Amino acid sequence: ANLFFNVIAKRYEQGSVVVTSNLPFSQWSNAFADDTTLTAALLDRLLHHSHIIQISGESYRLKGKRALGTVPTVLQNESERQG
Incomplete structure (x- = not known):
């Protein structure tokens, strides 16, 4: 700090x-x-x-992994809460 x-x-x-x-x-x-x-x-x-500058929405980095179905459930749930 x-x-x-x-x-x-x-x-x-x-x-x-x-x-x-x-x-x-x-x-x-x-x-x-x-x-x-x-x-x-x-x-x-x-x-x-x-x-x-506040940016909200789906993670661009996880977009490809989500399409492949390889995103861990914890991250999927976090993204859904933010979106």
Whole structure:
């Protein structure tokens, strides 16, 4: 968590950063050892001048496997809930 914060803090208002995540921002503190203060500071810097693109729908990577019937049931159920 500290390393990621340091990267974002050094890049803040200095240059572009691209970050992808499958977690909503509300769950980021869980990913960073429940450090809500650090997570809030990180998100504050990251989101200040950001453009957020939220993509939803079926996984493009699983499309071919789904056609072949080789996608595990767990992934199929997850995809159905999201779609």
